[in-house]
């Protein structure tokens with residue numbers, strides 16, 4: 023693809039797919055060099071901003087020689103021979119130097135002046151003796167029974183900060199500690215790099231703002247909130263202007279207005295090849311040089327569009343939230359920080375083993391978000407990926423690994439370098455890897471309130487079992503049905519694993535309450551009714567799930583319409599029926615209940631835990647086992663629609 027071609031389908035091709043580095047180089051060349059706008063602010067307002075210039079100390083701190091103790095200002099030489107047997111006797115001068123009191127009387131040989139901690143040392147004195155090392159004596163004098171070294175208990179003027187030294191360097195981000203140094207020198211105003219004013223705008227007909235009701239086919243606008251927050255986190259001033267439908271004229275007007283009032287414009291969505299993808303077309307009309315890169319050989323992030331319009335950066339992020347977040351942090355934030363005079367974020371890396379083969383797209387550098395857990399031989403990096411469209415891929419990850427463009431996978435067992443999102447690895451107290459269940463939230467909640475951190479990675483029952491066998495987790499929640507023994511979970515355990523009973527989940531047929539074909543029917547009647555009506559559409563489950571075995575038993579040889587629609591979760595089945603994409607399916611009672619569906623009970627599914635025996639004595643594992651028998655758990659689990667065993 024070398025140039026934009028308008029096709030009959032109404033779709034556009036990317037101009038040229040560039041490497042990440044080439045795209046960044048073009049963007050930087052169009053943006054820099056540039057001056058960093060500055061302003062003078064009070065210390066409080068400067069918090070979080072970067073200093074524009076070096077700041078020199080205008081005074082010495084402390085400004086005078088200062089006593090560090092309560093006691094007496096003396097001449098050390100007067101105590102050269104002082105001892106228990108032969109105390110030095112010093113006449114008291116008639117003044118007391120409290121904090122804030124300028125001394126008037128010099129300390130002459132054989133005299134002492136009473137002084138408080140923080141008081142200015144009087145002329146002639148060269149040491150302070152602590153009050154508890156002195157004895158008042160008759161004739162307005164004190165006795166000192168030990169020697170004093172010159173300078174003792176005195177902080178000299180300028181010993182903390184010397185007048186004329188560079189106190190803080192340009193580019194330093196002002197925090198409470200920096201504010202302390204500036205205030206101690208009497209500085210009230212500082213010149214800082216001004217916050218970058220960034221306009222944020224989402225595009226897409228489907229977008230609904232959080233807080234408003236979701237309409238059919240609507241999607242909550244996550245990117246608007248994500249981008250605005252990331253700008254604020256990075257010292258910018260974000261103005262979120264809302265979500266705009268894919269209406270070219272209206273969007274163009276909004277973009278022009280946004281650019282007039284801001285220094286940067288960041289959009290998301292509408293940069294790929296869909297019929298509604300218009301934003302990148304508008305960008306080229308907003309100013310020179312316009313688009314410098316559209317299409318980057320990255321995953322996620324391929325449709326990223328970078329432009330500079332009359333000196334102002336205009337970025338169109340991909341619509342998928344993980345793609346938007348990742349490209350924003352990886353490619354855009356560093357440039358915005360540079361434009362705002364802020365130092366680069368520090369990046370920490372660790373090495374971790376990849377437990378599974380990670381497939382990757384040839385030709386694109388692929389960034390895979392990972393969650394870190396501690397295995398027997400060091401860190402293990404689990405992909406959190408549910409694809410670029412999933413918000414949790416990025417939000418719940420500890421960091422990312424990259425797979426080079428020329429590789430089509432990263433083999434299981436590879437050592438990978440993980441770039442962390444946080445300065446340090448956060449090692450959780452308890453690691454749970456396997457099948458997810460809302461009932462598990464109840465247990466995790468109990469542990470969380472007890473101060474324990476839990477990392478829960480949803481990879482399904484089989485993935486969890488494999489992780490438990492490799493000792494990468496403490497506990498693997500599973501619900502695996504063994505057709506041969508007609509039993510759950512126990513037949514799947516191997517040496518080193520033991521079964522802890524969890525709870526049961528009633529599986530049943532779900533239908534919309536208004537559907538008269540199923541009202542009042544038992545399971546056999548319901549299946550008969552479904553098979554009798556050629557317009558009745560089912561939704562199945564994936565091969566290998568216990569629910570699928572149940573469905574195949576119900577259907578026998580029948581293959582009704584919808585049989586090949588095989589989603590991988592209980593929730594997806596309920597959503598398909600609730601949204602009228604199917605008329606019936608099999609899911610669990612709590613999911614049916616929360617989707618507002620009618621339910622015909624079939625069979626209990628056992629949701630248990632494979633426990634790694636070698637980790638059983640760990641405090642967090644013990645806390646997990648205790649939580650499972652706690653009154654809080656017992657009282658909470660049944661109202662959620664689950665069944666306690668026994």
Ligand SMILES: Nc1nc2c(c(=O)[nH]1)N[C@H]1C(S)=C(S)[C@@H](COP(=O)(O)OP(=O)(O)OC[C@H]3O[C@@H](n4cnc5c(N)ncnc54)[C@H](O)[C@@H]3O)O[C@H]1N2
Nearest residue numbers: 224241242243244245246291292293294324340341342345
């Ligand atoms: N035929 C092709 N289709 C797609 C390609 C391609 O090369 N050929 N690229 C894919 C890639 S890679 C990505 S990434 C996406 C990005 O597409 P757009 O940037 O045009 O984004 P949209 O189509 O507008 O939306 C994609 C997706 O994200 C949701 N979305 C959009 N904005 C938001 C928001 N503010 N908050 C939450 N979710 C949002 C939107 O509803 C869509 O589901 O394109 C692929 N397609």
Ligand code: MOO
Nearest residue numbers: 322323324345410
């Ligand atoms: O590049 Mo898209 O961001 O793969 O998902």
